[in-house]
Each structure stands twice: as C-alpha cells, then as structure tokens.
Amino acid sequence: xxxxxxxxxxxxxxxxxxxxxxxxxxxxAAVPTLAQALGLGSIGRAFAQAPANDQTLRLAFLNxxxxxxxxxxxxxxxxxxxxxxxxxxxNWDTHVTEPVIATSWDYDPSTxxxxxxxxxxxxxxxxxxxxxxxxxxxxxRNLSPELASPNVSFLGYIKNGVAYNSGKAAAADVAxxxxxxxxxxxxxxxxxxxxxxxxxxxxxxxxxxxxxxxVGDDKWMEPENIQTAGPFIFExxxxxxxxxxxxxxxxxxxxxxxERIVYRLYENAGKQSLAGYEADELDLAAVPPPxxxxxxxxxxLSAEVVHWAESRNWQLRIxxxxxxxxxxxxxxxxxxxxxxxxxxxxxxxxKGQGVPSLNFVPPDIPGNNPGAALPGGATEARAFLDxxxxxGGKGFPGxxxxxxxxxxxxxxxxxxxxxxxxxxxxxxxxxxxxPTDWRTRIRTEPYDMYYGGWxxxxxxxxxxxxxxFEGDYWQSHYSDPTYLDMIKKANVEPDPAVRNQKFGxxxxxxxxxxxxxxxxxxxxxxxxxxxxxxxxRIAPLNTYVDSRDAWIGQH
Amino acid sequence: xxxxxxxxxxxxxxxPGNPWDTGDKPFPPQVLQNLEAKYHANDPLxxxxxxxxxxxxxxxxxxxxxxxxxxxxxxxxxxxxxxxxLGLLAFTLAFVAGxxxxxxxxxxxxxxxxxxxxxxxVFGISTPSYVFITVLILVLAVQLHWVPTGGWSxxxxxxxxxxxxxxALAPTAAIARYTRSSVLExxxxxxxxxxxxxxxxxxxxxxxxxxxxxxxxxVTVAGVALADxxxxxxxxxxxxxxxxxxxxxxTTVQDKDYPVLMAVTLLYAAIIWVTxxxxxxxxxxxxxxxxxx
Numbered sequence: 001x002x003x004x005x006x007x008x009x010x011x012x013x014x015x016x017x018x019x020x021x022x023x024x025x026x027x028x029a030a031v032p033t034l035a036q037a038l039g040l041g042s043i044g045r046a047f048a049q050a051p052a053n054d055q056t057l058r059l060a061f062l063n064x065x066x067x068x069x070x071x072x073x074x075x076x077x078x079x080x081x082x083x084x085x086x087x088x089x090x091n092w093d094t095h096v097t098e099p100v101i102a103t104s105w106d107y108d109p110s111t112x113x114x115x116x117x118x119x120x121x122x123x124x125x126x127x128x129x130x131x132x133x134x135x136x137x138x139x140x141r142n143l144s145p146e147l148a149s150p151n152v153s154f155l156g157y158i159k160n161g162v163a164y165n166s167g168k169a170a171a172a173d174v175a176x177x178x179x180x181x182x183x184x185x186x187x188x189x190x191x192x193x194x195x196x197x198x199x200x201x202x203x204x205x206x207x208x209x210x211x212x213x214x215v216g217d218d219k220w221m222e223p224e225n226i227q228t229a230g231p232f233i234f235e236x237x238x239x240x241x242x243x244x245x246x247x248x249x250x251x252x253x254x255x256x257x258x259e260r261i262v263y264r265l266y267e268n269a270g271k272q273s274l275a276g277y278e279a280d281e282l283d284l285a286a287v288p289p290p291x292x293x294x295x296x297x298x299x300x301l302s303a304e305v306v307h308w309a310e311s312r313n314w315q316l317r318i319x320x321x322x323x324x325x326x327x328x329x330x331x332x333x334x335x336x337x338x339x340x341x342x343x344x345x346x347x348x349x350x351k352g353q354g355v356p357s358l359n360f361v362p363p364d365i366p367g368n369n370p371g372a373a374l375p376g377g378a379t380e381a382r383a384f385l386d387x388x389x390x391x392g393g394k395g396f397p398g399x400x401x402x403x404x405x406x407x408x409x410x411x412x413x414x415x416x417x418x419x420x421x422x423x424x425x426x427x428x429x430x431x432x433x434x435p436t437d438w439r440t441r442i443r444t445e446p447y448d449m450y451y452g453g454w455x456x457x458x459x460x461x462x463x464x465x466x467x468x469f470e471g472d473y474w475q476s477h478y479s480d481p482t483y484l485d486m487i488k489k490a491n492v493e494p495d496p497a498v499r500n501q502k503f504g505x506x507x508x509x510x511x512x513x514x515x516x517x518x519x520x521x522x523x524x525x526x527x528x529x530x531x532x533x534x535x536x537r538i539a540p541l542n543t544y545v546d547s548r549d550a551w552i553g554q555h
Numbered sequence: 556x557x558x559x560x561x562x563x564x565x566x567x568x569x570x571p572g573n574p575w576d577t578g579d580k581p582f583p584p585q586v587l588q589n590l591e592a593k594y595h596a597n598d599p600l601x602x603x604x605x606x607x608x609x610x611x612x613x614x615x616x617x618x619x620x621x622x623x624x625x626x627x628x629x630x631x632x633x634x635x636x637x638x639x640x641l642g643l644l645a646f647t648l649a650f651v652a653g654x655x656x657x658x659x660x661x662x663x664x665x666x667x668x669x670x671x672x673x674x675x676x677v678f679g680i681s682t683p684s685y686v687f688i689t690v691l692i693l694v695l696a697v698q699l700h701w702v703p704t705g706g707w708s709x710x711x712x713x714x715x716x717x718x719x720x721x722x723a724l725a726p727t728a729a730i731a732r733y734t735r736s737s738v739l740e741x742x743x744x745x746x747x748x749x750x751x752x753x754x755x756x757x758x759x760x761x762x763x764x765x766x767x768x769x770x771x772x773x774v775t776v777a778g779v780a781l782a783d784x785x786x787x788x789x790x791x792x793x794x795x796x797x798x799x800x801x802x803x804x805x806t807t808v809q810d811k812d813y814p815v816l817m818a819v820t821l822l823y824a825a826i827i828w829v830t831x832x833x834x835x836x837x838x839x840x841x842x843x844x845x846x847x848x
Contacts, residue, residue: 008578069624148589150575150582166585218624239633241707241821264706267793272705279697437572439581454580473581546614 002091005229028100028465052532052552058283059545060273063240063265069221071142072149077202078544080164080262080341082245083228084205085189085253087116087135087184090197092311092459092540095366097197100253101206102184105196109494112159112188120182121252124208124252132178132322136204139186140171142203148216152384153298154198154457159187182349191492193499194460201458231256231548241265257551270408274528283533283552284545287526290408292351307352310363310523311456314354314413317517322446327398331388333515334374339424346521349412354521358506360464362522363471364540367461367490367500369394371507374515378424393426400432402450413520414451439502453523456541461503466491478516483509532554559824560611562819564604567813574621574811591726594621607817617821618814627818631800637821638787638799640710645722646784650777653727654770658733662761664739672731679728685790692795707795718795722788725801726780733776737769744768771841779836782827 070080079202086371087102102116122130141147143155143165156162159175175187188195198204208227212220219225223234231251236244243263266272270286277285278301287295291337295301296518308457316336317325326332360371380394390396418429434450442450452474458464465487469478483506490502510516525543529536534555537546576582582590591597595606610616617627625633656676660669693716696704702713724733741747742765750764751757757768759767787801800819807816 072624145585145589146593148584148586148593150590152586153583156583162585163582165589218619238798240802241796264796266705266796267806272794272796275692275697275704279700281704340586435572440572440576475581 016360025152035431036432042420049553050072051257052220052539052554054554055257057258057261057533057536057547057550057552058281058284059261059547060265060266060269060276061243062269063267065355068206070207071138071147072151072201072217076542076544078546079245080202080205080231081544081546081548082232083203083226083230083506084207084232085122085230086201086205087118087199088196090200090459090541093369095459097200102199109191112191114186114188115179116184116186116199117363118182118184122229123234123250125248126227126230127251129181130206130229131181133181134183134209135184135204136176136178136211137177138207139204140174141209141212142161143205144171149203151203154201154203157188157190157195159189161189187527189294193492193496194458195461207455209265230447235260245414254549256548257511258547261547277528277530282403283527283530284536286526289353290353291351292353292526295526295528304528304531306527306529308527308543309355309364310525310543311364311459311540312523312543313357313360313362313454313519314451314521314523315357315455315519316417316449317358317452317476317516319442319447319475320450320479320516321478322448323473325447325448326399329446330515331384332390333518335381335384335388335425336421337374337515337518338376338384339378339421340518340520341420342521345413345416349409349416350521350524351526352524353522353526357519357522358511360511360517360519361461362456362540363540365456365461365464367503367507369504369507372511374505374512379423385427390427396425396427398428398430399431399448402432402434402438402447404438404451405433405438406436407451407453410451417520439475455523455543459541461500461507462491465503465506465510469510476517476518480514480516483514483516556821556824559821560608561604563817563820564607567811567816568600568603570715570811572811574813581696581842582624594619611821613728617818620812620815622810623811623815627814630803630815631822632801634787634798634800637707637797638792638801639785640724641718642781642785642787643796644710644715645719646726646777646781648728649730649780649784650724652723654728654734654766654773656731657763657773658738658766659740660731661742662757669735669811673735675730676731679724680732681842682724683790684721684725684788685794687724688717688791691717691721705794707797707799718791718797719848721791721795723785725775726733726784729776729780730773737772738765741769743763768843771838774834774841775836778830778837782823782830786823786826 015048030230032295034106035199056347058364061078064079066265068079085100087100088098088106089098090096091098092281101119101122103119103273105114105116108167113231116132118130118132119127124130139155142149143152143161143534145165145167152161152165154167159438160169160173163169163511164171164174177185179185186195208220211225211227213227221234223237226234228248231248232245233248235246236242242265243265245261247259249255255480264273264276264282271288273282273285274287274291274295277283295305301412319325320328322328342358345353346352346356359368360372361368363370385391385393385396396489401414401418403410405411414431418431421429422426438450453476454464454468457467468474469476470487486502486509490506493499523543525538527538532553534551536550538544539546566570573587573591573596576587583800595603598606607618610618612785619626620630623630642644656672660672663669689787692704695701706714738761747765750760787797787799787804789801789805791797792799792801792806800822803815803819806812807819
C-alpha cells in the first residue's frame with residue numbers, strides 16, 4: 001500500500017450483505033434513534049437544538065483490571081482514545097485509514113519499509129512536542145520482555161519485534177527508527193499491507209517517556225502523574241469507583257464539545273449499568289438480553305433503544321487433529337451446520353442482539369463472502385448424516401461440546417444447539433462446561449468441539465483467516481494444505497480487489513467445502529441512550545463508545 | 556498464621572491453569588514466558604514458598620498483583636478502609652437494632668410484638684444479602700429516587716444507606732434472636748425474681764440486672780459478625796459498586812491473582828484472631844467470674 005489505504009473495492013454481494021446486516025440489527029430501533037445508530041446524528045434537530053450548558057457525559061465502564069496502560073491492556077481503546085491519538089485512525093464507516101498524527105506515509109515494497117511523516121503541532125500536556133522519537137521509544141518499551149505485556153501481537157509485525165520480545169534480539173534490533181523529530185521509519189518482518197491501519201490501535205500510541213521513566217510502569221497513568229496528548233485530560237481516578245476526563249483546551253485537533261466525561265466503574269458494566277440509567281445517573285447503558293423484553297415493553301425506555309453492530313462471530317470450533325472424533329467426517333460437520341436454527345437462537349435467546357451467520361467473516365470486514373454458506377435446511381442435514389453412515393442418527397457415537405459457562409449466554413446457546421441436533425438429526429451430544437484456561441490444555445490434549453466468539457482486532461480478513469488458522473489461535477489444528485496455501489497467497493496479494501476475492505474464495509472453501517468451523521451468529525449490541533446525547537457512536541471493533549464528537553443537547 | 560499461609564499456598568499451587576491466559580484470546584507462548592519470568596512463577600515451589608514468606612515477614616510485602624498493576628499491599632491500603640467504615644456502621648446498626656428488638660421480644664414474650672420481631676428475624680436470617688440489596692436498589696433508588704443506585708462517597712453521604720442496611724440485616728436478625736433467648740433465660744433467674752420482689756422498677760431490672768448478664772453469649776455472636784462485616788461483603792460491594800476489599804475475596808480467586816488472594820486471606824485470619832481476642836477480654840469485663848490470668 002502506498003500513502004493512505006485506498007477504500008477496498010467491495011464486491012457487490014458484500015455491499016448488499018452489509019446493508020442487510022445493519023438493517024436486521026436495527027429492526028427494533030425507533031426511527032429517531034435509528035438515525036443516531038447509523039452515525040448520522042439527528043441532523044434536523046441538531047440545527048434546531050443548541051448544546052446544553054452542562055456538557056457532562058455520564059458513562060459506565062468495566063473496572064479496569066490491568067491498570068490501563070495502552071502498552072499492556074488488551075481490552076478496549078475507549079479511554080485510551082480520549083487521551084492519546086494514533087498515527088492513523090481507521091474509519092469503520094468508509095473503510096479508509098485516515099491520517100491523524102501522521103499526515104502521510106510512504107511504502108517501499110522492496111525493503112518492506114514504511115516512512116511516516118508526523119505533524120509538528122501535537123503537544124503533551126506539559127507543552128513539549130510529541131515527536132517520532134516518542135513513538136520509537138514507546139513501541140520498543142511495549143515490546144520489552146521486562147514489561148511482559150500481554151498485548152504485543154500487533155507490534156510483532158515489526159521486524160525483530162517478536163525476537164526482542166522473546167529475548168532473542170536486543171531493543172536496538174527492532175526495526176523502528178526516528179529519522180528526525182517528524183519522520184518515523186519502520187520495517188516489517190513480512191509483507192503487512194494492513195500495517196497503516198493497525199497503527200491506529202492503542203499499543204502504537206506514543207506514551208510520555210519522561211513520566212514512565214520517573215515513576216515506573218505501574219504509576220504513570222495515575223492522574224497526578226500522567227501526561228497525555230489527546231482531546232481529553234485524565235482529571236481524576238477514584239479507584240474502583242469513577243474516572244473523570246476533562247476537555248483538553250490546548251488540543252491540536254478538533255476541540256470536543258463535551259467538557260467532561262464521567263465514568264462510573266462497575267464489576268460488570270454490561271449487566272449492572274441499566275439500573276443507573278433508569279435512575280437518571282447515566283446517559284448510556286447496555287441492555288443485557290434477559291432485560292430486553294422488559295425494556296422494549298416500556299414506553300419510555302423502548303424509545304431510547306439503539307442497536308450497534310459488532311465485528312464479531314460466534315462459532316463452534318473443531319479439533320481437526322483428534323483422530324478419534326466423529327467430527328473428522330466432513331458430512332457429519334455439514335449435517336450439524338445445517339441442523340441449527342440460527343434465527344431462533346438470535347430471536348429468542350439473544351433477543352435480537354446479533355445476526356444469524358452462515359459464513360465465517362463478519363460483513364464489515366473487506367473480502368467477506370456470504371456466498372461461502374452451505375445451502376440447505378433440516379432435510380439436507382439428515383441427508384448429510386445418512387451419507388456419513390448414520391442414517392436417522394443410528395449408531396452415532398456422540399461427542400462433547402465444550403463451553404465456558406461464564407461467557408455471555410453460552411449456557412443457553414449451547415443447550416439450544418444440542419436440542420436442535422437431537423430434534424433434527426436424532427443424535428445425542430454431551431455438554432462439557434470448561435474453565436477459561438481450558439484452551440491452554442487443548443494445545444496438546446485432544447477434544448471434539450467448543451463454543452467460542454472471535455472479535456476482529458482490526459478490519460482485515462488477515463485477522464480472521466491467517467491469525468486464526470495459520471496462527472492456530474483457536475487450537476483447531478487445521479492444517480489443510482489447500483486452504484493454508486490459499487490464505488497465504490491472498491494475504492500478500494498487493495491489489496486490494498484481487499486480495500479480497502482470494503480471501504472470499506478461501507472462505508468458501510473453508511465453510512462450504514470443508515466445514516472446518518461451524519459459524520453461528522455475528523455479534524450485535526443493544527443499548528439505551530438518553531435523547532439529549534448527540535453524535536455518540538459505538539465502534540464495531542472492540543465495541544467501544546466513541547464520545548470524542550458527542551455533545552449534550554438542551555433538555 | 557503460618558498454617559493459614561501454608562494451606563493457601565498449597566491450594567493455590569494445586570489448582571490447574573495460569574492466572575494470565577484467561578482473556579478472549581490466547582497469548583503467544585513468549586508472552587506467557589515473559590509474564591511467568593516477571594512474577595517468578597517458574598521458580599521451584601519450595602523457593603516460591605520461602606521467598607514469598609520471607610517477603611511478608613521481613614518487608615511486610617505481599618508482592619505485586621498479577622492483574623491490577625499495583626502491589627497487593629496497595630490493594631488492601633486502598634480498599635480495606637472503605638470496608639471497615641461501612642462494616643463498622645453496619646455493625647453499630649445491627650448491634651443497636653438487634654439488642655433492642657431482642658430485649659423487646661423477650662419482655663413482651665409471646666405477644667404480637669414478639670412474634671412480629673421474630674418473624675422479622677427469620678426473614679433477615681433467611682434473605683441473602685444480594686436479594687435484599689437488589690430490592691432496596693429497585694425500590695429506594697430506581698423507583699423513589701431517594702438515594703443513588705450505587706457508589707461510595709464516604710461515611711457521611713446518602714450512598715452509604717443502602718449498603719449499610721443490606722449488610723446489617725442478617726447480623727441484626729442473629730443478634731436479636733440471641734438477645735431474646737438469652738434475656739428470657741436470665742429473666743427466669745432467681746436473682747431477677749428477688750430484684751422484682753424488692754420492688755425495683757421493671758426497666759431497671761431489665762437494664763441493670765438482666766441485660767449485662769444476658770449479653771455474654773450475644774457478644775460472641777457480635778464478635779463474629781464484626782469480623783465478617785469489616786472485611787466486606789462480595790455481593791453488597793459488587794452490586795452497589797462500593798470500592799471495598801470484600802470483592803477481592805471472590806475476584807482474586809476467579810482471576811487467580813494469588814498475591815492479593817494471599818494478602819486478603821491472611822488479613823481475614825488476622826482480623827478473626829483479633830476479634831476473638833477482644834471478645835475474650837470482653838467476657839471478663841461483662842462477667843466478673845471470668846478472670847484474666
């Protein structure tokens with residue numbers, strides 16, 4: 001990719017599917033909130049209504065467990081984006097990587113080297129400029145084995161990044177260099193066409209070196225120490241209680257309208273914040289599926305409901321290395337895939353918080369292919385089971401479906417699926433509750449199948465095909481040479497349109513032909529939002545609230 | 556204390572799995588290695604046992620939290636004071652209300668007052684705090700808007716009302732029942748009959764002659780309740796977003812955050828030890844027959 005990533009030329013079916021996706025997700029929304037949900041804001045009323053005097057936004061947040069260090073936290077960029085800017089920003093509506101601190105960037109394919117050209121007017125809260133050297137220092141700091149950051153996978157694309165993190169190379173070997181104050185040069189380990197896009201992510205944000213060296217890795221983010229460079233300043237942190245951010249009046253970019261954002265911290269914000277919203281203490285709260293019926297039946301609350309899509313797919317993952325499982329038989333896998341009533345799961349169990357998925361890659365990722373779905377229903381499912389040698393379910397040996405009981409709705413969804421298989425295929429499948437660290441064991445232990453969800457880290461098909469199966473992040477141990485060859489070739493393809501087509505073909509092979517994993521549904525979230533909150537958006541990636549452009553209307 | 560330490564240490568290392576690799580996505584192997592090296596999780600067990608114990612004994616250092624980015628000492632320093640304040644308030648409520656209700660029941664034995672108070676006590680003992688606090692939040696905060704739905708701003712703020720009442724409910728009920736049966740027993744004693752025969756007024760009989768003697772078993776129950784209350788409650792703190800230490804008894808087990816788990820367990824053991832000691836001393840104060848030797 002040369003300077004700026006051009007908008008991927010989406011195939012027609014992708015565009016249609018995307019519209020259907022959003023449409024389904026918004027079916028329940030009232031009309032004014034629908035406009036908000038689409039990110040349009042309520043344009044008509046925006047002109048008619050002036051901002052309120054008190055520009056304070058009140059939000060709920062999950063109590064951060066790892067003290068929220070952009071280099072160490074894998075969770076959500078919601079707070080990081082208030083305080084820091086990336087070199088770039090990935091606009092999920094337009095699919096364009098936009099310049100932020102970097103005004104432009106060049107790429108030399110012969111050396112796999114990017115050169116970023118930085119703005120010279122970005123300032124720390126101390127008044128000192130944010131320079132290319134700050135980025136170089138931060139990236140090496142985040143990669144250092146002593147910091148032991150759990151969140152280094154993105155930085156690992158840099159040449160010698162993984163080697164340094166594993167103690168096999170020195171910091172000086174990591175191929176990122178500040179050529180001068182405003183020029184940053186970085187060389188890739190392998191061709192990484194999406195690198196400018198991922199420099200929009202929080203592990204790449206420049207951190208205040210002076211503070212971190214003075215007070216250490218654990219204390220620098222306390223409000224009395226921290227220096228930031230983003231649209232908001234971290235004003236106050238009552239631990240396990242609340243966090244307060246104040247507008248940065250010296251911000252180099254577009255000045256926010258909001259004066260303050262107050263975060264109330266919850267052990268489980270998604271499930272607990274609705275009561276605070278109903279008592280008028282919060283401006284936004286997630287609606288957990290068990291509360292959805294009550295909220296939609298309530299005259300006032302139902303008018304405040306908004307839906308947002310999530311770049312996430314939930315699926316059943318299969319151990320392809322286990323020689324003793326009945327799931328080795330591709331016809332069994334196809335029968336299981338076709339016997340699931342996904343509409344029923346989404347409607348009844350998830351209360352509309354999601355969209356049935358018959359293919360693998362979510363609709364907001366370029367190169368996704370809804371045509372990868374295997375057509376058919378219950379009749380075809382039974383035919384596949386016959387073909388597998390178990391007519392009418394006779395002689396089916398059964399298998400175990402693992403699930404993590406603490407995962408959202410996992411118990412309900414897996415029970416429903418097992419019952420659907422019993423009804424349609426007349427087979428018995430056992431449920432196996434497993435702990436969250438089970439996957440450490442299944443690196444070596446054989447298993448049959450488990451239920452899981454994968455959210456995009458960045459909006460590129462590489463994060464789905466290559467990371468999951470080539471990197472074996474699911475412990476599926478799927479080593480089909482045809483498929484691996486397809487995705488390796490697709491990944492390094494320089495022409496974006498051809499690259500998307502190649503990934504689409506690989507997805508079709510993965511699902512329709514091989515049924516290497518059984519997709520269930522794409523993610524979606526339902527919220528209630530006070531009518532006076534304007535321009536607030538919830539990103540599909542990592543599902544974070546983007547309140548930088550939000551404002552409070554008069555009420 | 557050494558026994559508690561050894562037991563906790565043994566149980567921690569007998570449970571499978573590692574504390575870090577529990578998020579949505581698995582860690583690359585070198586990341587796990589870095590974390591294990593940073594927190595000395597790869598040292599031989601005996602070395603971990605000795606090093607960690609030495610840190611606690613010589614420097615009173617419980618080590619860094621695996622999850623919070625601070626030391627276990629700091630977790631306790633930040634959140635224990637909140638639980639102690641809330642717990643002491645709840646304990647005062649429970650003790651005053653419990654003794655009052657219990658004595659009232661005993662004096663009005665077998666009347667509607669007694670039956671109502673004892674019905675309340677059974678209700679209080681059998682209602683779990685998470686049910687009671689949820690109802691309190693729904694009624695007082697969401698419906699009536701009298702108090703906020705959660706949070707903490709110190710002792711002198713309306714935010715303390717719901718968690719204090721929720722915490723006080725069960726010990727109030729327990730203390731009320733113990734007080735009642737104990738007062739009833741004392742009221743049947745010969746010396747009370749003598750006192751009444753002398754024509755002493757009934758409230759003096761109750762206050763001066765029966766209550767102090769009746770309180771001896773109650774103090775034992777109250778001591779246990781006190782230890783329980785000042786170490787916080789997981790449910791009340793988690794549901795009402797009170798930044799206390801009680802949540803850490805549960806979350807540290809879920810998170811496998813062993814240093815904080817060890818610190819809070821030893822702290823709890825120490826508090827129980829201290830309150831038991833105080834209760835023993837109080838026996839001597841209340842009952843002259845018990846002498847400290």
